[in-house]
Amino acid sequence: MFKHPLFTKLAALGAVVLLLMVGLSMIEGVVRDRQRYRSLTAQSVADSLAGPQTLMGPLIHSACVESWDEETGKGDERRMVERRREFRLTAMPEQLKISTGAAMEERARGLHKVNTYTLKAQVAAQWGSLAGLVPQSTLKNSRMHCGAPIVMMAVGDARGIRTAQFTLGPQALALKPGTFHPAYSRGLHAVLPESVRGKADGLAATLDLELVGTERLAIVPLGGNTEVLMTSGWPHPSFAGRFLPSEREVKKTGFAATWRLSSLATTAQADIAEGKPVCAGGLDNDPRSPEYGTGSASQGGPCADSFSVAFVDPVNPYSLSDRATKYGVLFIALTFVAVGLFELMKKLRVHPVQYLLVGSALCSFFLLLVSLSEHLPFGTSYAVAASACVLLLAYYASHMLGGLTRGIPLGAGIAVLYGLLYLLLQLEQTALVVGSIALFLVLAAVMVLTRNVNWYGVSSQGGTPRRPGAPATPPAARPEAA
Incomplete structure (x- = not known):
């Protein structure tokens, strides 16, 4: 059973996610280092x-x-x-x-x-x-x-x-x-x-x-x-x-x-x-x-x-970047779910390496954000980094999924995710409730889109999805049912 193509694909995607989590942890380390450098700067100014x-x-x-x-002592002393x-x-x-x-x-x-x-x-x-x-x-x-x-x-x-x-x-x-x-x-x-x-x-x-x-x-x-x-x-x-x-x-x-x-x-x-x-x-x-x-x-x-x-400086780029990177795993998971839906609904085949490249582009956003925010206002840095990643992912998805009609909606969805993340970074008291509602709506959309999927049929037909742009198998070439 574990040699089935579906389980092989899931295992490969698990390895891709682990690699991306390592990359995210390294980016978080960079953010913490920059925060420490800022603290050392404040101490240097205070010392001088x-x-x-x-x-x-x-x-x-x-x-x-x-x-x-x-008086101390006794007698002659x-x-x-x-x-x-x-x-x-x-x-x-x-x-x-x-x-x-x-x-x-x-x-x-x-x-x-x-x-x-x-x-x-x-x-x-x-x-x-x-x-x-x-x-x-x-x-x-x-x-x-x-x-x-x-x-x-x-x-x-x-x-x-x-x-x-x-x-x-x-x-x-x-x-x-x-x-x-x-x-x-x-x-x-x-x-x-x-x-x-x-x-x-x-x-x-x-x-x-x-x-x-x-x-x-x-x-x-x-x-x-x-x-x-x-x-x-x-x-x-x-x-x-x-x-x-x-x-x-x-x-x-x-x-x-x-x-x-x-x-x-x-x-x-x-x-x-x-x-x-x-x-x-x-x-x-x-x-x-x-x-x-x-x-x-x-x-x-x-x-x-x-x-x-x-x-205090209310727009501390390092604290905001640190908060943003905590949503990195959620970003990767939601994007992979979107690509998986295209793969499932349109009968496509997306290689794990392509998933890795998409996830790497998502991770690069957080590194772009912290580096640009050291030179530009945080809002401008966020817009530049998000726009660059959305355009790159929309372009790549158009070839990965077999057309602009599929790549552009994926890019638009990622743009919505970046917009939601920026909103969460600006909120303080209501960030948790807004994030929870948004995650629930995403889960509800996935469940609605896959409500008619025969998951047993998907697992038993691991080789049926075709490559983007490949012609469908003509009916005459299909094997007859016994």
């Missing part, structure tokens, strides 16, 4: 310019030491030893208002482009009573010593700081690099006069900051009440983090978003006071530490809340 930025602050802190004398306790006092702003505007600029490495931005931010902070900066003794007769109060602003990558101006009331303070904070060392700081310690009526400060970053900006809601207004000319923001904007407006010309948060809704103040890393990453003092970037507030991890905006 500045990485994703995180803003945290301003806050006031002061390093203190409590020391006392303690008794002596006084000084003991020390180091701690840090922190004052968080009661009111924090941040207004930012991000101007986008593309940076490129070869064929790959990366979104960078120049951020101009105005940060206004209002502190209430600063009694929390007054140290409290834990032991009787202990000695207290505190360093000068420092107001600091931490950033994700200090290399991105372009200009900064800090004013305390009407007075401009001299800014210096670093923060003198053990957990958030990257940023800037200014030394405050000792008179602010314990000030009952608080103080107000303003920071004007120009900052360069790459692809993403995160902000820590550090105030008792935090209000952030962010605007940009980039029309494709991706809002993430622990809090979405209270208000947002996204247009083709850009976006505007506003966050209004209360300390009742976040533990950011307590977490920053304890020196925890920020959930968005980028503010941990030691990236090699086990907890760096691993915290997740949603999972109760050791990190402080933040929210962020990513300046």
